[in-house]
Amino acid sequence: MRTEDLEVNEEEPALNWFKGVWNLHISPKIKMFLWKLFQKAIPVGEILVERHITTDGRCKRCGTLESIDHLFLQCPFARKIWRAAPFVSTFENSGLIDLKSVWSNLCEKNCVPPTGLVSGQLAPWILWHIWCARNQLIFEGKTITEEEALTKAITAAKEWTSNQEQRPPPPRKIPPRPQTMTNCDVLNSDAAWRASNLTAGLGWMIKTQEGSSDFTLPTPLVGSALIAEGLALREGMTSCRDMRLRKMRCESDSAQLIKTINSGTFHPELYGIISDICNLSCFFDEISFSWISREKNKAADKLAKLCLVGEEAFMADT
Ligand SMILES: [Zn+2]
Known part of the structure; x- marks a missing residue:
């Protein structure tokens, strides 16, 4: 994916989505x-x-x-x-x-x-x-x-x-984490999708100071690869929320997904999912969404592919 693909649509005035909405x-x-x-x-x-x-x-x-x-x-x-x-x-x-x-x-x-x-x-x-x-x-x-x-x-x-x-301040880990976005927990999500059976394998990996955890979720009736990518990110964020993580950097290799979130533009296919992502983002003190290359996302990619293949084998057996 070329970096030009990440640029915001020129016709719409750009809005700093995080400063302007989510981090207020x-x-x-x-x-x-x-x-x-x-x-x-x-x-x-x-x-x-x-x-x-x-x-x-x-x-x-x-x-x-x-x-x-x-x-x-x-x-x-x-x-x-x-x-x-x-x-x-x-x-x-x-x-x-x-x-x-x-x-x-x-x-x-x-x-x-x-x-x-x-x-x-x-x-x-x-x-x-x-x-x-x-x-x-x-x-x-x-x-x-x-x-x-x-x-x-x-x-x-x-x-x-x-x-x-x-309100009393939320409990803090000791020592407190440095206040830069580079020093935060990282979520990597990816999806594998098969058009012939509309099945998706979602995979995500959460890296914290304590270590890394892997998650997968087979999902039926997914309409497109882009929706599958959105679902993987949403499920990943849900896990991060449940783990009570406060500062997140979410990484995905779907340029379209990251661009849609960061620009705040309307995308009919992603609308409901982005709405959920927005709601979930309120649970974090800080959150950012970044595009990374497929190469850098290969651990999550592997999880997603294994999940899809496993689900298809299971469907063939039953
Ligand atoms: Zn008027």
């Missing part, structure tokens, strides 16, 4: 919401029209086509909220700006000290409360003012943050 100190619910938002998987008017669910995709407040960028940034309602947000430096959201391009900037904005919030803690909650206000208007006919929506966002962000601070 926000609740899993809001993380999931952001994930869906950036996947264009939340039902705003424009998307409902594209999917032929409705013919009227206009914003209920101003009558403009309700795209994600409109609803969350460009609508006068949203503009007023962002302008009033207690950031140290104001957020200039005039013109046709788009959410993916400005998101990292919004997450880096510090709040004025009395709010007690640090950068990255308020912007996600503002998006969430713009979404809630929109739904309350459409489904309950209830109008929430910009001030109310902003107050709710600030209150929710503060409440969640202070609840987290009150």
Whole structure:
């Protein structure tokens, strides 16, 4: 696989998926919401029209086509909220700006000290409360003012943050591990897939300081090699979660899979699996996904192939 294959689709503004969503100190619910938002998987008017669910995709407040960028940034309602947000430096959201391009900037904005919030803690909650206000208007006919929506966002962000601070810190291994992503546990996953019988052998290997563990899982009715790769990674992450590992580097030789995860682009074949991977990633303090060559992934590849062959022999016997 050439390294050029790993580049993000040029048409979409790039989003630093980890900094911009997964590594934010926000609740899993809001993380999931952001994930869906950036996947264009939340039902705003424009998307409902594209999917032929409705013919009227206009914003209920101003009558403009309700795209994600409109609803969350460009609508006068949203503009007023962002302008009033207690950031140290104001957020200039005039013109046709788009959410993916400005998101990292919004997450880096510090709040004025009395709010007690640090950068990255308020912007996600503002998006969430713009979404809630929109739904309350459409489904309950209830109008929430910009001030109310902003107050709710600030209150929710503060409440969640202070609840987290009150929790006892998780038990630590002694000595604590160095805080670099190179010094973490490693998951290698791979899949072997047979088109003729739609069977996959999933294999994964988890390397920790204590040693290395191998896992396999035969899986029937898998539609493609790419899905099989996604399933192997998901099952591997599930094992890491069950082993209570906190810092992970996940490696796969499927460039397509890693590219889809890291770019946050929508992939119809992988959608459900990526959603699971996103949910699972909330269990780790830090997690990254890297592409490695097939050569470097051969131990997991061997596990996957043995698993597939074993399963086929078992099916032939029965
Ligand atoms: Zn509007």
